Amino acid sequence: MSEMTPTAAPERAAGLPAQSPPVDPAETAKAEASGRLSWWRGDGGEGAKRNLGLLATLVVLVVIGILTRPDLYGNASWVWGNTLTILKLASVVGVVTVGMTFVIIGGGIDLSVGAIVALAGVWCTTVATQSYGAGGMIFSALTVGLAVGVVNGLLISYGRLVPFIATLAMMVAARGLAAEISDKQTQVSNNQFINGIASTNVLGIPLLVYILAAVVVAGWVLLNRTTFGRRTVAVGGNPEAARLAGINVRRHTLLLYALSGLCCGIAAVMLTAQATSAQAAMANLYELDAIAAAIIGGTLLSGGRGTIIGSLLGVVIFSTITNLFAINGLSTEAQNMVKGGIIVAAVLVQQVQFRSLTQFLGRNRLTTT
Amino acid sequence: MSEMTPTAAPERAAGLPAQSPPVDPAETAKAEASGRLSWWRGDGGEGAKRNLGLLATLVVLVVIGILTRPDLYGNASWVWGNTLTILKLASVVGVVTVGMTFVIIGGGIDLSVGAIVALAGVWCTTVATQSYGAGGMIFSALTVGLAVGVVNGLLISYGRLVPFIATLAMMVAARGLAAEISDKQTQVSNNQFINGIASTNVLGIPLLVYILAAVVVAGWVLLNRTTFGRRTVAVGGNPEAARLAGINVRRHTLLLYALSGLCCGIAAVMLTAQATSAQAAMANLYELDAIAAAIIGGTLLSGGRGTIIGSLLGVVIFSTITNLFAINGLSTEAQNMVKGGIIVAAVLVQQVQFRSLTQFLGRNRLTTT
Amino acid sequence: MVTKAPLVEAPADTVVGEVVLRLTDVVKTFPGVRALDGVQLEVRAGEVHCLLGQNGAGKSTLIKVLSGVHRPDSGEVQWRGEPADFANPQAAMRAGIATIYQELDLVEDLSVAENAFLGHEPRRLGFVRRGHMARRTREILGRLGHPEIPPGRMVRALPAAGKQVVSMARALSHEARLIIMDEPSAVLAHDEVGNLFRIIRELTAQGIAVIYISHRMEEIREIGDRVTVLKDGRTTAANLPARETPTRDLVARMTGRTIEYVFPDRPADDPAGAELLQVEGLTRHGEFADVSLSVRAGEIVGIAGLVGSGRSELLETIYGARRPQAGTVRMAGRALRPGSVGAAVKAGMGMAPEERKSQALLLGEPIYRNVTLATFGRYARLGFTDAGRERAEADRIGDSLELRPRDVRRPVRTLSGGNQQKVVVGRWLLGDTRLLLLDEPTRGVDVGARAELYQVIRSLAAQGVGVLLVSSEVPEVLGLADRVLVMREGRVVREAPAGELDENTVLDLVMAGSLMEGAPA
């Protein structure tokens, strides 16, 4: 079963560098020759297996849901609707997380995402902007997101600011600007097209879910199949090596933050549509959600490694947890305590599952050798 | 002037590794022989210079204060009182930041500090605890802080969780527990000794400032003069090397989080005394303040480098900014926009100042060669 | 700087010649790899026991078993007559085994003294005895022949060679009965190696045993007593006399075949074409000054010099990785934008840097992605990468450099040091590089692969590629290059065709610099 041989240990704990068990080349060659190589092998072997762990966590969460609310889960149409609700709930943070994943893989961090969403949302719902119609609103949201991202990127790549500080400053400043623009009021969107984004279904599936899917697919292709993605991994994994290989590290860093800003712009449109309004305090702490989702999804905070699918699963796990609490009517404080436990358990399950799989395969392999 | 040869470039920007100008062995030997090796060479050369930059930033902030409110700054006793107010404001976050600095230098991160402060604060102000008097309250705050820190440490070092996720989970869980214990009510402290901590002055200086000073001095000694501190740098800077050198990396990591928890316990007492009460939502986002202060102070987010003095200056800069806004009566939105700008400017000033100092010294050295 | 006092106090109960370490049938597997597959080894007090083997043979793994980093799966380790099982590095250190690892293991932001005593700092009540520690470090450094390195200096500020000295100081700061050195000479220049050997002799005179790993046969002849040869994780020959065994025998046991350890012939007629690289008056204060040189298409130009003579900095500056304070770099007559790697690469330059881990490799990424790191853009269409093509190209490079293991999808992290080096050099053998800058390209590469690498470089030159080669091994520079520059303290002190120089002349130039009259051209 060589195609399941793990190639690296789970997330590196503080100070305990991951030791990567290597793959037996002969076995791999054999497997390849006999065409048994499964589709997810090759480039993302380790990531794929980690993602299996996340899927297992998701399944556990759903099972808990079934056990605690058999009445609801007994109803197939409710289950389907609930699944869509979870995905809809995940969609906004999901789009932000895709951008965040690129930034973190590229060795940075973006604390300003929530603020950018708010600024873009507020900007696109001012009376003036709304007068330009849906096109003008979407255009302005995307442009604002992109522009703020570019400023982040410039500060970090050419101003040489530490990403944490630069984006923290941007977070504060962008929320301030959003409050200034909106006069701290909630700005209602009167545009039916925009508001419709959140309520339209296509083939029974909400438009928001399609948008999330499109962004995820685009992100996946960008990361795994393009030179941009390869540079991202190189820049985050070893910036000096990337530089000496002729990659323009600064320009690439700039592009990463711009990408994140653009994702925030998209998210702003989605969130504004959902709330049919925007205000300076919206998308509160999305930065934390996005970073947490990316990291639970296997992205290394220090850069150089991560997967889009993992990040997506991370977001979905978080929104499934929220949903689980909602359908069980848990109080906030109980909810928070349980949530902490679930996060820890999720990561542990993922690791144990991963390790025991490794061991199991290891044992298997040894007996056949 | 070999003793002034710069030893490393300023803060590494994303993807732009610091290049270390090499040292001329002959010159060094000469310098050594003649005993000309100056004090800031050797251990903390770079850190010390960076801290000069932070001081410069502070001075600029004060000058802005003088220019915008000459009426207030004309009054010496007001200036003195205001300085003490700034320090008092900095004291709680300052204590938390000392612990955070250790954790970050050791290669970790602690997102749970605010929550630990809240939990320890709530715990020590329950009716039951208050019945044990000031001693019991202080003891319980410290014990709770320490215990939560130890749990963090165990999860990270032995459970192999990524620090970001483990402490994020703890942040959520500890706030939940605090809400549970306090029943979401604000718990008033009726203990005059505890409340007195915030209102007592000794020799005209608030007790809180003495506490901050004591923690900072202890932190400095611990980091720079003990094996614990030196090993912290090793564990964060090169965990593999630390392990090969026979350091118990896991145990050390555990101790670092325990230390951070203990600092949170101390901060909880201070904050409770200031507010004469505690509640689950207190110390909101202190984690962000502490991390930002440490990083502005020159601590590398990736570990292995940082100074206590830098962190202290970072905290004081932030509270000076807040104070500046207060005395100028700025609105929140303007305040936030300006704050973002000031943060960026502070770091840039520090870098420019640092770079030009480097260049100046470099030129000096060349002319004598 | 000859020392009088003994470097390390020998443990009182040492009997020279007594077997201190015996390994029987030691096996260590990593999932999928048998790194050690039945190793026998016997080390006596007071001897220098050399370990020989190709890249990936298992030498480093073996010493990691000895130093408590890895635990063997089976087999027995006997330490001073008793079975030993070192659970962690601390246990091995306590038993008296000190190790200098192949990859530098220093903490950049600690001082020299703190690094030397990391993990066993002299202390009182938890406080580091800084004065005491500095004094002892100065003492050890002095005996290592480097009194100029200040104990208080951050390791970050030291050049690679200085760091190696600190690593050595750390090994000597323990009271050890056995000191293991994994390719210590790979980062040292000629005179430093002499220094190292002097120290080793002192150590063994005290009855301390030394395990010495190197790919340089001359060193083994000079310092070794007995040799054990590893091949594919097995001992293929044990306890051969180091001085008497013929090289071809050793090589045969390492590789299973015979290899001529010679440099490829230079082409009979001068193949060099038009001037490719012209460097004029290049200066970086404190590193090198007023360097002018040129490389023609198809020419191999070597740069010899001591460690610290500024060769690496020169190469990096030509490549645009550092910004010069004065001088110009031209490729084929066109001046390059200073301080821009992108411009250099676009003009056809490629550089294999000196430090593979920090400057060249993405350790977690697969081999093929490391090999194509500089060229993946060329195989891409409309920004989409072509993984199949990349793997094929990487395979080709792997073949020509004897990379092992050969599965190019393995993460580079799991490769042995020498094989990682091949990946670094291999990167620039792809694509249409017109000028190759090689900084210590054979560092840690075994005899067989080295010959292959020389062959590859020569044939590239034959295809019209210009090569600028920096190496601390003078024979390599003389054997491979057409023309040689000798650098001393940041200046070119001599330039001559390789044929006109011999090893001694170069060494004299490099060290004394008194032959200034004859140079520079």
Place this chain on the structure above:
Amino acid sequence: GCTSNEQTPTAAQTKAAATGGNSEPGKKVTIGFSAPAADHGWIAAITNNAKAQAAAYSDVELKSVEAGADAAAQRAALSTLISQKPDVIVLLPHDGKELNAFGLEAMKAGIPVVNLDRAFPDARAYRLQIKGDNYGMGVAAATYIVAQLKAKGVSNPVIGEIPGIDSLELTQERSKGFADTLAANGLRVANRRPAEFTADSGQQAATGLFQALPKIDALWNHDDDQGIGVLAAVNQANRKEFFMVGGAGSKKAMEDIQADNTVLKATVTYSPSMASSAISLARLIGQNKGMSDLVELQVPKEIVLASETITKENASNYLKLGF
């Protein structure tokens, strides 16, 4: 300003300065003002109202300091305020209990403190307390809901609740008033999902609530600002089987109630106009005057605004108070 997109200040919520003898310009009064940083419409309206009311008086100078992120920061801000020697301080504390000590200090220093919205536990810590009735809000909402359900004859009704930030004491009080009143009528809350006073969080909390409760009869949403999101979620989930009661009393909510084309049928007030009143009364305190409609020579010690229930019938009366 309001939850629609108008940028004009709230003229209707400031008391015209031309009524009664008290409006005659008197002794110059410097009022120090501090409220938490505005993170949602209601708090923003508080600050705006205070400023607008102060501007309406020629004899009032308003010195406002932002309260910062928490009680400690507000204390620091207030101490800079005190150093500027105001005649009266109007204070909306982060948390009354946490700032009790400050109130005592200021009162001792001879500066009367007008406590806005959030109370100090210690009566010596303030001169005047003017606040809304959080518990009463819950009572009012529950009372309306109970009456409606009775009128419709619903048995075993499913009641949902969407509070604001759950860790705040004011939220606790509102929920308690709601729960107590329901319990008195033999009802209970089936599920409560807290939001954060913002529209987007309201939308998400409501979406979660709808998943948990496939059928709802009545819903109380604590805050009309987050109610925009709740109504959006109602539309998106296509749920019309219940009626909803809002909270605070925003202009948009009143308009919706009046139009009667959404599930929002009523809202219970908690009006930010109290900030305007606080400034007016602070001025009187500073000038040592009483309230002209009262016989008393001084401003009373405590004023609690009743929470009123706005429905389609009376909405037009309240529209001018909507923020």
